[in-house]
Structures are given as structure tokens and as C-alpha cells.
Amino acid sequence: MDPQSxxxxxxxxxxxxxxxxxxxGGIGIGLSAHGAVQGIARNPDVAGQxxxxxxxxxxxxxxxAIYCLVVALLILFVVK
Amino acid sequence: MADAxxxxxxxxxxxxxxxxxxxVLSGLGWYFFPPVMPHIQLPAEPVLEQPLLRLGGIWxxxxxxxxxxxxLLIDVVLLGLVWAxxxxxxxxxxxxxxxxxxxxATLEAIYNLTETTAGKWTETIFPYFATFFLVVLIANWxxxxxxxxxxxxxxxxxxxxKGFGHVGPFLMKKPGDFQVMAWVRVASTDLNFTIALAxxxxxxxxxxxxxxxxxxxxxxxxxxxxxxxxxxMYMGVIDFFVSILEIISExxxxxxxxxxxxxxxxxxxxxxxxxxxxxxxxxxxxVLLLEAFVGIVQALVFGMLTLMFMALATHPHGGxxxxxxxx
Amino acid sequence: xxxxxxLGINLGYLIVQIVNFGVMFWVLKKWAYPPxxxxxxxxxxxxxxxxxxxxxxxxxRANAEKEAExxxxxxxxxxxxxxxxxxxxxxxxxxxxKAQAEAEAARIRAEAVEAxxxxxxxxxxxxxxxxxxxxxxxxxxxxxxxxxxxxQRQLLDAFFSGIEGGKVTVLDELEDAVADSAEVxxxxxxxxxxxxxxxxxxxxxxxxxxPVTFKVDPTIMGGVIIRVGDKVLDDSVSGHxxxxxxxxx
Numbered sequence: 187m188d189p190q191s192x193x194x195x196x197x198x199x200x201x202x203x204x205x206x207x208x209x210x211g212g213i214g215i216g217l218s219a220h221g222a223v224q225g226i227a228r229n230p231d232v233a234g235q236x237x238x239x240x241x242x243x244x245x246x247x248x249x250x251a252i253y254c255l256v257v258a259l260l261i262l263f264v265v266k
Numbered sequence: 267m268a269d270a271x272x273x274x275x276x277x278x279x280x281x282x283x284x285x286x287x288x289x290v291l292s293g294l295g296w297y298f299f300p301p302v303m304p305h306i307q308l309p310a311e312p313v314l315e316q317p318l319l320r321l322g323g324i325w326x327x328x329x330x331x332x333x334x335x336x337x338l339l340i341d342v343v344l345l346g347l348v349w350a351x352x353x354x355x356x357x358x359x360x361x362x363x364x365x366x367x368x369x370x371a372t373l374e375a376i377y378n379l380t381e382t383t384a385g386k387w388t389e390t391i392f393p394y395f396a397t398f399f400l401v402v403l404i405a406n407w408x409x410x411x412x413x414x415x416x417x418x419x420x421x422x423x424x425x426x427x428k429g430f431g432h433v434g435p436f437l438m439k440k441p442g443d444f445q446v447m448a449w450v451r452v453a454s455t456d457l458n459f460t461i462a463l464a465x466x467x468x469x470x471x472x473x474x475x476x477x478x479x480x481x482x483x484x485x486x487x488x489x490x491x492x493x494x495x496x497x498x499m500y501m502g503v504i505d506f507f508v509s510i511l512e513i514i515s516e517x518x519x520x521x522x523x524x525x526x527x528x529x530x531x532x533x534x535x536x537x538x539x540x541x542x543x544x545x546x547x548x549x550x551x552x553v554l555l556l557e558a559f560v561g562i563v564q565a566l567v568f569g570m571l572t573l574m575f576m577a578l579a580t581h582p583h584g585g586x587x588x589x590x591x592x593x
Numbered sequence: 594x595x596x597x598x599x600l601g602i603n604l605g606y607l608i609v610q611i612v613n614f615g616v617m618f619w620v621l622k623k624w625a626y627p628p629x630x631x632x633x634x635x636x637x638x639x640x641x642x643x644x645x646x647x648x649x650x651x652x653x654r655a656n657a658e659k660e661a662e663x664x665x666x667x668x669x670x671x672x673x674x675x676x677x678x679x680x681x682x683x684x685x686x687x688x689x690x691k692a693q694a695e696a697e698a699a700r701i702r703a704e705a706v707e708a709x710x711x712x713x714x715x716x717x718x719x720x721x722x723x724x725x726x727x728x729x730x731x732x733x734x735x736x737x738x739x740x741x742x743x744x745q746r747q748l749l750d751a752f753f754s755g756i757e758g759g760k761v762t763v764l765d766e767l768e769d770a771v772a773d774s775a776e777v778x779x780x781x782x783x784x785x786x787x788x789x790x791x792x793x794x795x796x797x798x799x800x801x802x803x804p805v806t807f808k809v810d811p812t813i814m815g816g817v818i819i820r821v822g823d824k825v826l827d828d829s830v831s832g833h834x835x836x837x838x839x840x841x842x
Contacts, residue, residue: 242570245526245567249526252526255533256529263599308600319605326598326603326605328609331606337613344620348621348625360639377630397621400621457601459610461602463610
């Protein structure tokens with residue numbers, strides 16, 4: 187077994203595992219959309235404001251998933 | 267009844283026929299010119315072999331990379347917008363029409379959003395918000411152009427070998443052995459582009475903070491005063507370390523700004539061309555719609571976060587709530 | 594450094610991108626935003642002006658409508674007033690004419706009645722002397738002897754006027770009468786002296802002066818009926834005949 191291919195395999199597995207963290211971001215985005223839709227359903231007049239805040243909240247929640255992606259990319263491309 | 271059926275058949279003619287033609291054509295294309303997997307790598311690929319500038323050292327050599335081409339494309343589009351606006355302004359016609367009208371409507375919405383958040387600093391913050399929004403939006407939407415990420419040099423690749431030589435611009439029927447190095451790649455998938463924007467955003471936030479509050483603005487970062495003023499003293503020390511954390515928060519902002527944009531767009535484009543490679547019929551069209559939405563949302567998020575941070579920087583005791591939440 | 598290289602981060606590209614963004618920012622800020630903001634502002638002003646104009650126009654229209662309504666109401670009020678005044682005047686004129694006509698008619702009627710009364714009295718007065726002469730002549734023929742004509746005349750006068758020897762005999766029956774007016778009815782008109790005599794007697798009896806009216810009623814045949822207040826003193830021939838009849842029956 188070539189040691190390099192073991193490292194490569196480990197890298198790929200590691201990158202894949204790192205992306206599990208994106209689940210948290212997904213759940214967060216889902217929750218914020220859930221809250222926003224409920225809010226809009228109860229008070230459609232402030233739909234614009236709610237949407238703006240929802241997009242901001244999604245951006246913050248997404249940041250976590252992005253960190254996972256960054257880690258995955260680092261593992262894939264940076265780690266030798 | 268017959269009328270409705272006729273209408274239905276008309277609809278079928280309108281939608282079904284082009285759809286069928288598209289399916290047939292893409293099927294033929296798939297058969298005769300099978301899609302070539304694009305080369306996936308983080309750094310932008312050089313379009314020309316010769317570097318434009320040979321700087322060396324930490325600067326690195328400046329090649330004409332495919333993301334740089336996309337950046338120039340953005341510049342061209344922006345200049346075109348400026349030209350359209352100038353033309354509209356010179357005509358003195360107040361009726362909004364064409365590209366200028368669309369731009370006006372967009373900017374008006376952005377301006378109103380800025381006004382509600384920034385208050386009296388609207389005039390200062392608005393150009394940043396608007397420019398970030400426009401630049402990022404155009405950068406993201408270059409992804410929707412046909413040919414972006416799909417037309418380029420073909421490189422022969424060996425298994426496990428990173429190096430490659432140019433083969434030529436045309437597709438060849440040798441799947442598996444080649445990868446496409448696109449001539450144009452979405453600028454947002456280049457970390458240089460996103461980090462540059464993030465740096466500008468965060469740096470200008472500090473500039474606006476200083477302009478609004480003067481030197482006391484930096485108290486946010488080095489709250490030495492708190493050690494002596496806040497009683498009991500250990501609370502003041504805690505305050506001081508919290509203020510140090512603000513600096514980390516600013517750095518985290520840069521990373522978060524740049525990697526959010528980069529991550530979304532890189533993931534999007536990878537998904538697009540991997541799907542295009544695997545299922546080259548119709549599937550990409552649906553994903554393109556999603557990418558158009560992601561593109562505008564990311565542009566809006568980039569602009570709005572900039573607006574938020576800038577607006578917070580102008581407030582004497584702001585900066586903590588949002589900055590920390592996001593870091 | 595190696596890690597950054599692998600991520601594609603390169604200081605040169607970074608600076609190129611920053612400069613590029615800076616240039617774009619400057620270009621947009623200088624040539625794109627001001628005209629757009631100006632246009633937006635202009636359009637906003639035009640719209641605001643249009644709305645303002647519309648508001649003013651609406652206000653003017655409302656004012657005009659109000660004015661028109663006011664004028665109309667005034668005109669209506671004036672018209673109705675004129676009509677009312679005219680009808681009032683017409684009514685008044687009509688009433689006046691009617692009153693005049695009525696007054697005229699009443700006057701004519703009163704004059705006619707008066708004239709007829711006067712004529713009748715004149716005729717009756719003339720008749721009285723003739724009746725007296727006829728009665729005397731008839732009595733002379735009947736009894737063949739000529740009574741003292743003077744005496745006869747006195748008797749006749751007493752018969753007609755109820756005055757005997759300057760005294761009204763029937764007034765003796767009057768007792769403590771309270772009255773504001775008196776009425777004397779005779780069969781034939783009384784002479785001035787006789788009227789004076791009756792008045793004098795009446796006033797003496799009552800102790801004060803009251804208005805006395807004299808009436809002629811040939812149906813009582815002779816003598817007088819004097820009404821003082823609610824009392825009736827009957828000295829007439831017909832009254833006596835009535836009494837006689839009642840006594841006989």
C-alpha cells in the first residue's frame with residue numbers, strides 16, 4: 187500500500203466528515219426561515235422587514251457551514 | 267372545451283417543442299462531444315502561459331488568470347452601466363426606462379434601506395453598500411453566462427499527476443483523460459477577489475468609525491479606561507479583554523465575509539459543472555435558477571452586512587451586539 | 594505561505610483586486626450615483642409637486658363647490674323670500690281691497706238702512722197727525738159733539754207717548770233699577786219735547802243720566818214700553834190688551 191494513497195484517502199474522508207458540520211448551518215437556516223414565515227403569516231405587513239432580517243440571520247447561520255467548507259477545502263487542498 | 271384544448275395544445279407547442287429540441291440537441295451533444303470534467307482547484311487558473319508581471323517573492327507572479335478575466339468583465343459591465351446612466355442623465359428624461367431605469371430602481375431600494383439603518387450617515391455609507399452590491403451581484407451572475415466555466419483550454423491529465431500541458435480550445439472525444447481550464451471563471455470563486463472586498467469593507471468600516479467618533483473610536487478595541495473607571499476593578503479588566511476580543515471580531519469579519527461569498531459561489535459553480543458533467547441534459551437549467559437566487563442573496567448579504575457594520579461603527583456604544591453575534 | 598499559495602491567495606492578485614475595486618468604486622461614486630440620486634430626487638419632487646398640485650386643485654374644486662352651493666342656497670333663500678313677500682303683499686292688498694269693499698258695502702247698507710229708517714219715521718210722523726185728525730173727526734162724527742180740540746189732542750198725545758201732565762205714568766212702577774242704558778219703544782215717533790220729558794223723568798227716577806234710545810214699533814199700537822236694564826215697563830196698548838186677554842181667559 188502506497189503511503190501517499192493512504193494519506194489521500196484519509197484526506198478525502200476527513201473532508202467529507204468536516205462537511206457534516208454543514209448540517210448545523212442547514213438546521214439554522216431552516217429554523218430562521220420557519221420563524222420568518224410564521225412571523226409573516228401572522229403579520230404580513232412587515233414582510234419586507236422580516237425578510238431582510240431573515241436573510242441576515244441566514245447569512246450568520248450559513249457562516250458556520252462556510253467554516254466547515256473552509257476546513258474541508260483546507261484538508262483537501264492545503265494539507266500535504 | 268375545444269378552445270381550452272386548443273389553448274392547452276398551444277401551450278404544449280410553446281413549451282414542449284423548445285424543450286424537446288433542447289433535450290434532443292443536448293443528447294446529441296452528449297453523444298458526439300461528451301462533457302469534459304472541468305479542473306477543480308482553488309487557485310485561479312492562468313489563461314495565458316506567460317505572466318503579465320514577474321514580481322516574484324511574496325507578491326507572486328501576476329498571470330492573466332480566468333478570474334481576472336471575469337473581473338475585467340465586471341468592470342466592463344459596470345462602465346456600461348455608468349455610460350447608460352450618464353446617457354439617461356444627459357437626456358434629462360425623467361421617465362425611467364431601460365438599464366438605467368432598472369439600476370435606478372435598485373439603487374433607490376438600496377438607498378431607502380440605507381436610510382432606515384444609517385440615519386444621518388446615509389450619504390457616506392450608501393456608495394459602499396451600492397458598490398458592493400453591484401460588484402458582487404455582477405460577479406455572481408457571470409456564472410449564468412453560457413461558456414463561463416465550460417469553454418477553455420483542454421488539459422491532458424494523468425492519474426495523480428497535478429501538472430498539465432495545453433492541448434487546445436476544442437473539445438475532444440477522449441473522456442477521462444482531459445480537464446477543461448475555463449477562460450472565464452466566476453470572480454467570486456477566487457479568494458483574492460472576496461478577500462479584497464472583505465478587506466475594503468472592514469477597513470472602510472474603521473475609517474467611517476473614526477470619522478464619526480474621532481479617536482475615541484479605538485476605545486472599542488483598547489478599552490484601557492475601563493480598568494480604572496469600572497468598579498469593581500476585575501469587571502473593568504474583563505471589559506478590557508472584551509475590547510481586545512473586538513479586534514479578533516474584526517479579523518473574523520474579514521474571514522467570514524470573504525469565505526461566505528467564496529464558499530457559496532465556489533460550491534455553486536462546482537455543483538453546476540459536476541452536474542453538467544454527470545447529467546448534461548436539462549438538470550443544469552434548474553440549478554442555474556437556484557444559483558441566480560444564491561447570487562443575488564449573497565450580493566445583498568455582503569452589502570447589508572457592510573451597511574450594518576458601518577452603521578454600528580458610527581454609534582458610540584454599538585459594535586458589540588452584531589459583531590459578536592456574527593463572529 | 595505555502596497554505597495561502599494552495600488556497601490561491603496571492604498578495605499581488607489581492608492588491609490588483611483591491612485597486613480594481615477602488616477604481617470601480619470611485620468611478621461609480623463619481624459618475625453613476627450622483628446623476629441617479631439627482632434623477633430620483635427630481636422625480637420625487639415632480640411627483641410631490643404633482644400630488645401637491647392635485648391636492649390644491651382638489652381643494653380649489655371643493656372650495657368652488659362649496660361656494661357654488663352657498664350661492665345656490667342664498668339664491669334659493671332669496672327666491673323663496675321674494676315669493677313669500679310677494680304673496681304676502683298680494684294677500685295684504687287682497688285683504689285691503691276686500692276690507693274696503695266690505696266697508697263700502699257696510700256703509701252703503703247702513704246708509705240705506707238709515708235712509709229707510711228716516712223715511713219711515715218721517716212717514717209715520719206725518720201719519721200721526723193725520724191719524725189724530727182722523728180719530729178726532731171720526732169721534733166728532735160718532736158722538737156728534739165737538740170736544741175741545743185742544744183737549745183731544747192732549748189725550749191723543751198721552752195715548753201715543755204715555756205722558757200725562759208732563760209725567761211718565763209707567764215709570765212709577767220702576768223701583769230701584771240699576772241700568773247702564775234704557776230703551777223707549779213707541780208706536781209712532783215721539784216729538785222732541787216728549788223725548789225730553791221721558792228722559793227727564795227717567796233720570797229723576799234713577800238719580801243719574803244714562804244713554805236712552807228711542808225706537809218706533811207700530812205693532813204696539815199705542816203707549817210706550819220702557820226697558821231699563823233688565824226691567825221692562827209695559828204701558829203699551831198691545832201690552833194692556835195682552836193683560837186683558839190673560840185676565841179674561
